[in-house]
Amino acid sequence: MAITQLLEALVDLYPEARLLRRPAQLLPFASDGLTAFRVKPAAVVLPEDQQEVIDTVRLCHQYQVPFVARGSGTSLSGGSLPIEGGLVIALNRLNRVLDFDPDARVMVVEPGVINHQVSRTAAPHGLHYAPDPSSGPVCTIGGNLAFNSGGAHCLKHGMTANHVLGLKVVLPDGEVVTLGSDSLEAVGPDLVGMFIGSEGLFGIALEATLRLLPKVESTCTLLAAYHSLAAAGQAVAAVIAAGLLPGALEIMDRLAMDAAEAAVAAGYPVEAQGLLIVELEGTHQEVMAEFPRLRRAIDTSGAYQVRVAENEEERARIWKGRKGAFSAVGRLSPDYLVQDGVVPRSRLGEALAEIKKLSERYRLGIANVFHAGDGNLHPLILFDGRRPGELEKAEELAGEILRLCIRLGGSITGEHGVGVEKRAYLPEQYGQADLDFMMRLRRAVDPRHIANRGKMLPLPQEQVSPAAPSQPPEPATALPGE
């Protein structure tokens, strides 16, 4: 057995404490942010330096054993879900800041560094790292790279790929390559951009050169309450039509507000059916000049209550509710699925109305929290996994939402990635020919299909029928051997 041989070889590479094989040790790695799915890996290794990662990948290639690189396991699409009989390479101990040049505004980090740590390290020099996924306090840069993570500030500042200048990666056969450089500009195809968001299929990032921005001097956070979700959606169009480019434009519906309220007492208006959060950012003078324009757009948008954060504390409270909304939904329902499809901004209203109808038809609650500025929806489908058939029903509903996004000219994922959960829908977005092309690219980089096998793309032998619902790798039941 290949796995037996691999494990024998790994014993030479890792001390016992860093090669986990007992069921109880493997349990914490069996699932990630997509908690409905669980798969038991054959083993987990905890490398402490880059060479150990490289050696491990080479062994996996030699013995043809699939591997998954994992950071904090916050993927909402099952991106770091283990592969049955495969290896998990947990990168949390590769958490060093290798270089920080505040004058050149770049930082070189290992993949296990936590997202927020980058900004914390940069802060004394008046700098910050722009990508701010809601999981920022725990998620790692390695995962951010693999899934091109976004956050609330993408419309203006872009996603992870827009803030990475260079990478050192180990390809799935163990070859180590450097991509990009330490400059904002480049010569030759943008290989850094191609690697980022490849969901681990092109190998493992060992180092990333991140671009840092001067910290924002001034922000103005406004909260507007509406009697309907549609009215909040229309207000977004009004803000855009006013020629403004806010740092963030977010919407929450009643259910999401209830959850946030219960969790962190964010102080959101109690009557609101739709809540709009707009954040202007820039120099003090620019924000002061933009504010009256924003106010005019909001005042004519039918908001029944408008509040402006008077100080940093109030602003933090508004964002705490918004960023904590996902985990807060856990208070409303034993289980939930998060989708993150994108629609053209002008069709947000239509998309939300459709989602409401779907929620009624499936008799499952849906809380909506979304990045309205870039049309990135985040419907949270509430269900109870203990009730027979309810997970399947929730998945079917999720699938209908994905199809809706495709139909409206958008994308099945804005920032969470395809992972295991949206695999069946990728061919609907791109068509079979484009999917085949992506599969050939993958094969050219990873001929043995060992790097994060089963994520994003179908397995070579799988027949993907666009009509078939996504097949979970394993039912969400107890692990064998637990």
Added chain:
Amino acid sequence: MEAALARADAIREVVISKARLRPTAGGSKPALSGWGNLVLDDLSGVLEYRPEEFTITVLAGTPVAEVTALLAENGQYLPCDPPLAAAGATLGGTVASGLSGPGRYRYGGVRDFLLGVRLVTGGGELVTGGGKVVKNAAGFDIPKLMVGSLGRLGVLLELTFKVFPRPERLATLHLELASFQEANAVMQSLAGSSLDLACLDLTPPTDLWLRLGGLADALPQRLARLEEEVGRASSSTVGFSVLEGDADAVSWRQAREFDWVPEGHSLVKLPLNPARLTRLERKLEALETSLEHVQRIPRRYSVAGNVAWLAWPEALSEKALRSLLADLGLTGLAITGRWSHPQLGRPAGEAFLTRLLSVFDPEGKLSLGGQDAA
């Protein structure tokens, strides 16, 4: 739509029938498209423009100037600031060469604003990558791979860009400092500040160009503040002027169009990290003084020192530039002039690229070569 499909088919046939292929359209970057044998200048037109979505989809041969004008009518612009528009640059050429102008300082370059592509690969396949919405994480990011690809991966047909609201008003502070060292120090100090500049360029030895853009109401105050900040960062400002309106626009147009590159010189782009700027400048100074007849190598450091644009004298050899770059660990891209190969030095990641090329261009039809290679 049907016309576009027919056009794609026609291009596929050409790709399949030719042994070697190099697309060309506007001809504004002759070092890259020189022997081009697939002329795409009639692959031009705006397919879809939705100002409220901040997106525009165009055929690859569409002139930059045409798109810029259309966006301006709607109060929008391409923040990556494509260069050489007056020389006829197209958006396809802009993407393939990976060139951005000085305005890319504020929000990012062409890689940061390209959302979707359709292309015909060297194998004759029609491939779609990315999408038409401002955010999309589904599938491999093929659009980004096209940026700087120099036609090696395929023939670009359609491109979708993200666009932004255009600054209502712009103004530039032009400074002359006592020395290069001082100019560079002021530039880096401003780059690390929260002043939110639109452009930040240095023309050596001593001139700094600081551009601000935004709402008209706030601009006078922001300008005053920038002047204060400069005063704090430097004690030796020799010259000082504010450019507004046409004067502002003209100075940046000249930068973007490379009007400053004299006859008998070739334009070369050098990506740079600000930390390496001084070493490059010293090397170039030394080279200038070593030349028998006094000859200048005109240059401009743009994007706060993230890129150097050189006007390389034809009288100096290609080899001399290659060895200078090798010494500094830099790579370069020739834009105009005659070169044995437009890529100067080896960019990182060739091993990864080779694997991708085996799918995009299995027969090597699109491989790069000098003008004599056709």
